[in-house]
Amino acid sequence: MTTVTDRTVPDAPAVQRTPRRRRTPAKVVVARSVVAVLLAGYAVVSLYPFLWMVSAAFKTQQEVIQGGHLIPHDPTLSTLVDTWAQLHFFDYFLNSLKVTGLTTLGVVVVYSAASYAFAVLRFPGRQAFFRLFLVLLFVPGVVTLLPIVLLENQMGILGTHLGLILPFVNGTAPLSILLLTNSFRSLPDELRDAARVDGAGELRIFTRIYLPLARPALITVALLTAIPTWNEYLLSRVSLNDPATFTLPIALQQLQSSNVVQYNQLMAGALIVVIPVIILFLATQRYFVNGLAGAVKG
């Protein structure tokens, strides 16, 4: 059967198993080359703006105005250093780190507890509350942006980092609860029963048994929170006024609007924004990719 497939259809999976010494037909070689060119081509398309971002960040002001070549003739670190130190990107970086870190921590603590309740505990109104949270998934951000700003203005937290963190945490509620509840539900009920027999309390069962077992889902939720929060622009733009509170995206926007655009500085700033996310993504992409597919489908 396999041999038949082998002969009639050259690019069937079975061809992989054939010994190397048999010559690959020309048609297959052509097909493979086309595939390779397509794949490499789209890789270049994916990275295209980043190539120029890196290029400009290592150019001097003069060279960037001249334009016209990707590789800097005389690469310099001074643009990056200046942006980092003199333009206070280090401070903005710390602000971004603080907002992103606290938002992520808040999401993991608040919604793992809530999801444990939804998945494991039984209490009146459980279903209703669960659905209430999921409804938020369908409300566009643009509807809540204005009332959040007005409300925070009344509460006196507009323009503070707390004023960003609270709506950011709440904004991830539907997705986080969905992912974590599914993860807790997939654990067997007997886990909890056995722990109870051993005399463990609810808090102990949650922190010592359920949380460690749900680690992949927790990491996914943390990533799906941290990356958009790091890049968040809209609420930050309409609420942050004091330069001491600026996060990186707002600092970038200020850099663009405050003077004649110096693309080498702007791209150095942009590079400082994207590098941490890319590193985070590369380090954790297993969780990220699985979680994202699950999140979108579920």
Place this chain on the structure above:
Amino acid sequence: MTTSTALAAVVPTGDGGGGRRGRRRHPVHHRGQEVAWGYVFIAPALLLFLVMGVYTLFFSAQLSFVRWNGLTPTWEWVGLKNYADLLWASPVYAPVVHRAALNTLGVMVAVPLLTVLVSFPLAVVLNQARRFAGVLRSVYFVPYVTAGIAVYMAWQYVLEPNGAVNLLLRTVGLGSLEQPQGWLGNPATAMPTLVVIMVWSGVPVAMLLYLTGLQSIDPSLLEAAQLDGAGWWRTNLAVVRPLLAGTTAVITLLNVREALQGFQIFLIMTNGGPAGRTNVLGLETYDLAFQQELAPTLGLASALGWLLFFAALAVAIVNQRVTREKP
């Protein structure tokens, strides 16, 4: 380690219902405590949700029926007038909304369509790649994780009159296609350019979903198709594509919703210009809410936001109907 041994000890004995029955043996004691813990565990989430979610939604709904600039101590109740003004009544706002709606409609059709047309073949090809598949997938994903102002500024930079895209065209001998005003400066090219960037940002997730779908297809189905004499093109178009119709529906829905409501890229890259050519409904909402100084347009902004919500809801319902009828 303790947890894994607990798991091992528990799983074989369980029949699914055993634990539940055990719990019911002491109903009063258990339930009371469990109920209390349940409320304790959801309390922080619920509190935050009541303030930042429920309250803001009611506030926004209320705002959509008033005339207010956000500063005066009182607002004027106008009923449905804001909605009427936006849709047809106002000579100032209705024409702007109509133009923005047309632009939005264009984006809503073009972005999902192009995203599917790029990501499906890409996923099929990537799925058959033997080497570098993992590396390529990571590379293709970079536009998604970096999505935001930094990347949009990089695009602005390469689309400048003196930028890399024009340079590339000149180098490959397509100098006639160069845009001397820059790709975002020319009213004719601004919108198509933004659509391309939105597709570029949307392809990673779409490709990932298609890849997941492709890996779940039973290989014997494809072998059967090939035994019946279907070539590579036939197999993918006639067998794989219909099998992934559900994935296509999800991708379409996500992108339509994003096209309806997302406006960050428009705000950052063109702010609706040149000459209103890239003004979309989401951006118009933002404009009415935050860029009108003292004009009493907060009610209009809220009303437009809700119209977008209902449009997205309608699209979701239609999408679900269509996908359910297909198979």
